[in-house]
Amino acid sequence: MITRGFKGRRPPPETSGRIPPGQSLTTDFPVLSAGPTPRVDLASWSFTLKVGPKRLASWNWDEFNALPQVEVHADIHCVTKWSKLDTTWRGVSIDELLSAAGVAAPTRFLLAHSYDGYSTNVPTEDVVGGKGIIALTYGGEPLAPEHGGPARLLVPHLYFWKSAKWVNALQFTERDEAGFWELRGYHMYGDPWREQRYTGD
């Protein structure tokens, strides 16, 4: 349906092919979250890898920071319609975590869990092979609490709610189990290029 009188503001030509449908470019870094920003104490911070209820490995803050890190440059896309280009993150890849735990990815799906009780589901194949990291810095600085610090999952090729803030565990699951927003009407996979915003998209 053509909207009478609407011309629109096209994204700048140099961003051609980088802004998914329905998204608009922002240079800010908007914050979206379901509740208050948790303040996570580094002294008690921990990160756990598990399969179902069973713990595979866990790390405290110092141990986690001692793992080899990688830098990721990526465009990010939020389901609330903004996209941000050329963001730079640093953290520990999921491949590295599996290797440090001495295991291969045990199942095809996982749930990321967070300090505020949030969770989100991602297929395993979308975070291995260099596609996902646990990010510890953004733009060269420690990750700010409102952006998910101390650590967040980063899976930039999916809508950004999949990149869980304040992450404290990855739990491998046998089936694709819905997380927080996925139980509240949002898409199970969330590919911005296919505009998979909501259930049924």
Next chain:
Amino acid sequence: MAIEPRTVRVKSYFVEPTQPFSFRAGQHVDVRLTAPDGYQAERSYSIASAPEAGGPLELVIEVLDDGEVSPYFHETAEAGDEIEIRGPIGGHFVWSVGDGGPLLLVGGGSGIVPLMSMLRHRAARAAESRALLLVAARSADQVIFREELLALEQAPNGPIVVLALSRDRADRAGDYARRVDREMMTELLERLGEPPRYVFVCGSNPFVETATQGLTDAGVAASVVRTERYGG
């Protein structure tokens, strides 16, 4: 679609869905505008009307200086236009009378909009549990729905309504002539008188951060606080 000005920068757009549309207070819709060449822009707007109101949905749109969709609505859209909407969307920032109270609502600027749907719903269903709304704006004339809010406050079991005006006098007892801060959150909890069962905070990110940190510092459990942040 019908249009009604609310403040100098805010208008209400009354959209009549073409199909049956049921929603919960606090939900939003996605609006999609399509240019003749197929280019599309999408934005989310909260619903201000009550779920039981029937008739058109009230969407409230503030014009943003560097915006794309909001200037279209303010400068180009006319009564009678057809607009493509999708929804309702959102299953977290929602409240129904059956969820119970007390209810603490904190809105900054156009963050009042989903809270207005909750208050209208509450009034329509004659809810008796306590409710308090704090709404922040630069000045009294920029408080969206100000007259309706003050009328709601006077109704039986009406919510306590508190204005926080950053660049205006506080004419009513209990209002504030400053931005939201921690101390204000502590005082709101005292005025509500009972621990809130649900807290909804909506506004810009700095507004939501200040309000929610103030509330959790004052002892409100993070698990009862739901937020919606806009802008960036």
